Amino acid sequence: MNGSLGKLDKLPRVALAHLPTPLEAMDNLAAALGRTGGLYVKRDDCTGLAFGGNKVRHLEFYLGVARARGADTVLITGAIQSNFSRCMAAAARKLGMGCHIQLEDQVPDKVGEYRTSGNVLVDNMLGATLHAYTGDPEGANRRIDEIAAALKAEGRNPYVVPRGAGHKPLGALGYVVAAQEILTQIGDRGIRIDEIVLASGTGASQAGLLFGLRALGSDIRVTGVCVREESAIQKARVAGLCGGIAEVLEVDPIVRDGDVIAMDDFLAPGYGRLNEPTLRALDMAARHEALILDPAYTAKAMATAILRARETGPDYGIMFLHTGGEPGAFAYSESLTAELEKLRAEK
Ligand SMILES: Cc1ncc(COP(=O)(O)O)c(C=O)c1O
CATH class of the missing domain: 3.40.50.1100 (Rossmann fold)
Incomplete structure (x- = not known):
């Protein structure tokens, strides 16, 4: 077929x-x-x-590329309650990779369980390295690239799962x-x-x-x-x-x-x-x-x-x-x- x-x-x-x-x-x-x-x-x-x-199906292809490039660490940016980030943290663990997640503060009026429970709790349980970010989406993309560059300087081989238009x-x-x-x-x-x-x-x-x-x-x-x-x-x-x-x-x-x-x-x-x-x-x-x-x-x-x-x-x-x-x-x-x-x- x-x-x-x-x-x-x-x-x-x-x-x-x-x-x-x-x-x-x-x-x-x-x-x-x-x-x-x-x-x-x-x-x-x-x-x-x-x-x-659904994001697990998406990750089969993104992490296929990451693995083909010999990546040892994967990075992603998304909302605090991002399902994509949580699935990526889990996939990284299965593939024996490190994982950095940038949590974007898109709804500042939400406090309490929104910031500690649900997906972010699972991110924590999976041992992902979490980075907080407040600002616009373009800035978020720039910042995740900077984190990747810093990892590279330390000798790691990072792969950023691309977000936003143009990829x-x-x-x-x-x-x-x-x-x-x-x-x-x-x-x-x-x-x-x-x-x-x-x-x-x-x-x-x-x-x-x-x-x-x-x-x-x-x-x-x-x-x-x-x-x-x-x-x-x-x-x-x-x-x-x-x-x-x-x-x-x-x-x-x-x-x-x-x-x-x-x-x-x-x-x-x-x-x-x-x-x-x-x-x-x-x-x-x-x-x-x-x-x-x-x-x-x-x-x-x-x-x-x-x-x-x-x-x-x-x-x-x-x-x-x-x-x-x-x-x-x-x-x-x-x-x-x-x-x-x-x-x-x-x-
Ligand atoms: C549970 C859930 N359903 C649907 C979607 C939407 O999927 P897509 O981004 O492919 O449109 C998302 C995206 O984050 C999601 O987390």
Whole structure:
């Protein structure tokens, strides 16, 4: 099934994720929404590696490059509650590498558990070297390069996992692989899927999945759920990444811009902030399917999957792609407990 994926199998990659991840029916949730089925969850929260998530698939390609270059230390910059940083710290341990994480203070009003629990607790447990940073994203990128330069001067061989625009979208390739996996899984089990719904932050997972599906001849709709930027910005970002994937794989840019879908119905009031449909989605997923979602990413994606499930019938198969991020929920435990209590009292 790989002919149209160009150089995919030739690029450096390390095996980190538990694959294939499970594909499960969400029949309880479907019943609660008045459907007789047709709802599924792809459990990419089960990719393993210190709570797993979508970023483990991304890291297979980034750390493939790091290892090919003989790196002994990996570095990354991200938000205090970054799932990517936590997965990277875990991957570094498995590969016997040192790990430096720069924690960017992007939400200064958040104190207490946000700064000590969830992902940052796991970073600490994994023994990553943590660096605090307050300032703009460009400054953060400069500073991580300076830390890498200092390590080099000490005789280490550092590799910085690149963030921001202007680098090859290697992480997205993890979701090109996921597209293959999904098509095999639904083909083997005779499951009809018309649409896949997933959270879209940097857009790399969405772009990789969309590119992979189209390259393999599938027209499954891919709905990216905006968690940080509004729809127009996110669409342009994902379209750009699809072009970048084509360049890396050295194949034709198969994804048309009009094929990129980004829904921002539940983005307000902003990144990491709940609204009522999102809270309800988090509540329903837990109570009906024992799926634990986080406020920043997966709860917003589930709110959108529920919206799409209400708009369609059971013959229209919807797959919710659970991208992980559960540790993030612990960073919001006090407010989440209070809001869930309020929601349940209203019923
Ligand atoms: C749990 C979770 N889901 C989804 C995403 C979004 O993935 P992407 O950045 O590939 O769009 C992230 C990104 O950090 C994440 O941590």
